[in-house]
Amino acid sequence: MENTTKQEVWLRGPLPEVPALLQPVAHALLQAREEINFMLKDFPEEKLWLKVAGVASVGFHLQHMRGVMDRLTTYADNSLLSEGQLQYLRLEGSSTDSLAALLHFFNLEVDKVIALLKVTDESKLTEPRAVGRAQLPSTVIGLLVHIAEHTMRHTGQVLVTVRVLSSVN
Numbered sequence: 822m823e824n825t826t827k828q829e830v831w832l833r834g835p836l837p838e839v840p841a842l843l844q845p846v847a848h849a850l851l852q853a854r855e856e857i858n859f860m861l862k863d864f865p866e867e868k869l870w871l872k873v874a875g876v877a878s879v880g881f882h883l884q885h886m887r888g889v890m891d892r893l894t895t896y897a898d899n900s901l902l903s904e905g906q907l908q909y910l911r912l913e914g915s916s917t918d919s920l921a922a923l924l925h926f927f928n929l930e931v932d933k934v935i936a937l938l939k940v941t942d943e944s945k946l947t948e949p950r951a952v953g954r955a956q957l958p959s960t961v962i963g964l965l966v967h968i969a970e971h972t973m974r975h976t977g978q979v980l981v982t983v984r985v986l987s988s989v990n
Contacts (some may be wrong), residue, residue, distance in 0.1 A: 830852040830855065831844075831845070831849075831852070836848070836851075836935070837965045839935070839937075839938045839939055840938070840941060840943045843946075844972065845969065845971040846966060846968065847935055849972065849973050850935065850968070850969055850972055852976075853886075853972045854927070854928060856875060857883075857976055857980075857988050858924060858982060860983050861979075866919065868922055869916070870916035871986060871988060873982065875960070876978070876982060877978070877982075878914075878916075878982070879979055879983060880918065880920075880923060882975045882982070883912065883923040883927050884913045884914065884923065885911075885914075885978075886930075887923075888909050888910055888913055888962070889972075890931070890933070890934050890968050891909070891930060891933075892910070893952075893964045893965075893967060894933070894934060894964075896950050896952050896959070896964050897933060897941075897964040897965060899950060908943070915928055919933040938965070941961070942963070946960065946961045946962035946965075947961070947962060947963070948960060948961050950963075
């Protein structure tokens with residue numbers, strides 16, 4: 822089930838218009854997108870919301886990655902979450918979306934983050950930002966790197982969960 826036809830994204834060179842310091846963020850997001858879309862190409866819809874051994878479902882991970890990217894880019898923009906974003910957070914894990922819809926919205930969110938990276942001024946990466954209701958301290962680069970790190974962490978969980986579910990009848 823591994824996609825061995827291409828070099829990893831980071832080995833394909835820099836992405837046009839993405840600042841040098843943010844290339845690893847872009848590479849990680851594009852790698853996650855490739856792996857998720859490849860792994861879920863023939864994934865059965867009826868297994869999308871199944872939980873195995875108490876771990877989160879594939880559907881949850883797709884919803885959650887999208888939501889986290891959206892929320893963290895909002896904080897990086899020095900804004901507060903909207904009521905719509907808070908409602909989305911409350912509904913993460915509900916089994917209302919199809920696999921096609923979840924992949925579509927995940928891919929769109931990756932595109933949105935890449936577009937944000939392209940217009941991010943490297944001189945502002947260390948500017949402080951507040952996160953969440955508790956207004957926890959971070960920086961623009963801290964939030965952007967966490968988007969990549971968090972997305973890759975959940976990508977790994979998706980890949981393992983898909984393999985486990987694929988081995989279960």
